[in-house]
Amino acid sequence: KQEVTQIPAALSVPEGENLVLNCSFTDSAIYNLQWFRQDPGKGLTSLLLIQSSQREQTSGRLNASLDKSSGRSTLYIAASQPGDSATYLCAVINTGRRALTFGSGTRLQVQP
Amino acid sequence: DAGVIQSPRHEVTEMGQEVTLRCKPISGHDYLFWYRQTMMRGLELLIYFNNNVPIDDSGMPEDRFSAKMPNASFSTLKIQPSEPRDSAVYFCASSLGGNPVDTQYFGPGTRLTVL
Numbered sequence: 655k656q657e658v659t660q661i662p663a664a665l666s667v668p669e670g671e672n673l674v675l676n677c678s679f680t681d682s683a684i685y686n687l688q689w690f691r692q693d694p695g696k697g698l699t700s701l702l703l704i705q706s707s708q709r710e711q712t713s714g715r716l717n718a719s720l721d722k723s724s725g726r727s728t729l730y731i732a733a734s735q736p737g738d739s740a741t742y743l744c745a746v747i748n749t750g751r752r753a754l755t756f757g758s759g760t761r762l763q764v765q766p
Numbered sequence: 767d768a769g770v771i772q773s774p775r776h777e778v779t780e781m782g783q784e785v786t787l788r789c790k791p792i793s794g795h796d797y798l799f800w801y802r803q804t805m806m807r808g809l810e811l812l813i814y815f816n817n818n819v820p821i822d823d824s825g826m827p828e829d830r831f832s833a834k835m836p837n838a839s840f841s842t843l844k845i846q847p848s849e850p851r852d853s854a855v856y857f858c859a860s861s862l863g864g865n866p867v868d869t870q871y872f873g874p875g876t877r878l879t880v881l
Contacts, residue, residue: 688869697857698872743809752797752861753822754870756809 656681656748660757667734668765675729675760677744682722688754689718689729690743698743702729734764770873772858778879784846787876790839791860799859799870800833800843809857815841816863848880 657680667673677687686705690698702711702718704727710719717730731738741761745754771790779785791798799814802825813823818835826833830849835841845852855875862868 690872695877697874698859700869700871703869745809751822752816753799753811753814753825754801754809755811758808 656746656755658744658746658755658757660742660744660760662760663758664761664763666763666765669734669736671734671764672730672732673734673762675731675742675744675762677727677729677757679725679727679746679755681748682725683749684722685747685749685751687718687720687727687744687746689716689727690745692741692743692759694740701742731762734762736764736766738762739764770858770860770871772856772873772876774876775874776877776879778881779848780881781849782847783880784844785848785852785878785880787843787856787858787878789841789843789858789873791841791858792871793839794862795860795871796863797861797870798835798841799861800841801857801859801872803855803857803875804853812843812856845878848878850880853878853880 659678661676688703689701692698704711704720715732720727741759743759744757773788800812801809803809811825813833815835833843855877857872857875859870859872861870
């Protein structure tokens with residue numbers, strides 16, 4: 655059974671700092687990996703999707719990498735802003751399946 | 767497009783009552799998913815449909831839960847009878863079919879409180 659772990663569970667940084675969020679998964683037979691953002695009391699917003707054949711994806715200040723063989727992904731946020739404060743969730747889709755398996759998330763607070 | 771639409775946004779009910787949650791997926795999407803989010807268990811899949819047909823319901827906790835998709839633009843998740851431990855946020859998501867697997871788009875969720 656796929657298990658997804660995110661470290662750290664919570665992170666507080668000053669504005670402007672670059673930061674890395676970590677995600678690991680136990681079963682490397684994945685279709686893709688997706689990073690989401692969740693604001694308090696709100697739904698999930700997709701940030702980046704990395705196909706299993708890809709190594710990284712970039713969108714603005716965000717860069718996500720994938721090392722499928724080692725079961726790891728990182729989300730890099732450059733020049734963090736208070737508006738980046740949210741919970742970031744990592745999720746994978748396993749081969750032969752369509753549903754996402756989620757990690758427990760990293761709660762990020764960017765201090766102005 | 768309006769995105770995935772869920773109703774109601776909030777539901778408060780008493781134990782033993784029937785609860786029906788509703789979802790309208792993004793037009794043209796072939797897959798519809800129901801997830802549940804709790805503090806203890808995080809986000810987990812309940813059931814998903816492909817072209818209105820249930821494919822994987824292994825996450826449905828017990829017979830009190832049922833889900834239907836009578837057409838491509840509407841799905842319901844029903845809990846009968848409801849229990850306090852069903853209190854959670856229920857999300858609906860949809861995605862296109864095809865290969866590779868596409869991004870899942872989530873609705874705003876329904877926050878259910880069972881007293």
